[in-house]
Amino acid sequence: xxxxxxxxxxxxxxxxxxxxxxxxxxxxxxxxxxxxxxxxxxxxxxxxxxxxxxxxxxxxxxxxxxxxxxxxxxxxxxxxxxxxxxxxxxxxxxxxxxxxxxxxxxxxxxxxx
Amino acid sequence: xxxxxxxxxxxxxxxxxxxxxxxxxxxxxxxxxxxxxxxxxxxxxxxxxxxxxxxxxxxxxxxxxxxxxxxxxxxxxxxxxxxxxxxxxxxxxxxxxxxxxxxxxxxxxxxxxx
Numbered sequence: 111x112x113x114x115x116x117x118x119x120x121x122x123x124x125x126x127x128x129x130x131x132x133x134x135x136x137x138x139x140x141x142x143x144x145x146x147x148x149x150x151x152x153x154x155x156x157x158x159x160x161x162x163x164x165x166x167x168x169x170x171x172x173x174x175x176x177x178x179x180x181x182x183x184x185x186x187x188x189x190x191x192x193x194x195x196x197x198x199x200x201x202x203x204x205x206x207x208x209x210x211x212x213x214x215x216x217x218x219x220x221x222x223x
Numbered sequence: 224x225x226x227x228x229x230x231x232x233x234x235x236x237x238x239x240x241x242x243x244x245x246x247x248x249x250x251x252x253x254x255x256x257x258x259x260x261x262x263x264x265x266x267x268x269x270x271x272x273x274x275x276x277x278x279x280x281x282x283x284x285x286x287x288x289x290x291x292x293x294x295x296x297x298x299x300x301x302x303x304x305x306x307x308x309x310x311x312x313x314x315x316x317x318x319x320x321x322x323x324x325x326x327x328x329x330x331x332x333x334x335x336x337x
Binding site for chain 2: 161
């Protein structure tokens with residue numbers, strides 16, 4: 111079965127510091143991978159998606175970047191965090207078939223102070 | 224473009240029913256429904272594909288009206304465990320170029336009281 115490992119669960123970072131969130135998946139190969147962000151009390155906003163190694167598409171202009179160095183690894187980064195980067199970050203995967211569900215990792219609650 | 228969910232919030236007593244609606248201005252390939260508890264990741268409930276499907280899962284079912292690009296989630300005989308925020312996620316019918324991306328509504332907060 112599919113598993114997503116996402117860490118840490120909680121992170122507090124000062125403004126201007128760098129960020130690296132890692133997501134690794136198991137039980138699947140060549141999945142589509144996604145990074146979503148959820149601001150407090152809000153909906154889920156798609157930040158990046160990847161359909162393969164080295165292939166990254168950005169959905170919204172922002173202070174963040176993403177990379178996929180391996181098939182089952184998806185990384186979210188920032189060189190300098192802003193207060194507005196605070197939120198709940200969720201890595202998700204989906205298989206290639208249209209009937210497949212989007213499966214979420216457990217998420218990282220990021221607070222930028 | 225973000226789908227629109229209604230209502231924004233629902234308060235129920237155990238055993239009561241509720242309907243949550245999701246509407247899109249774009250042609251859709253699929254609609255997904257998720258429930259999220261506070262501080263946790265969303266949990267998949269069901270997926271409906273274009274073609275006007277209606278699916279069921281225990282006392283929770285959903286329909287998808289392709290002509291109107293609308294989906295509804297039906298919760299019957301609600302239980303305390305149904306409390307949470309419900310999101311619909313929509314995938315555009317883009318001829319295979321949507322890359323499985325889901326756009327989520329703003330959520331409907333459901334509270335079930337004893």
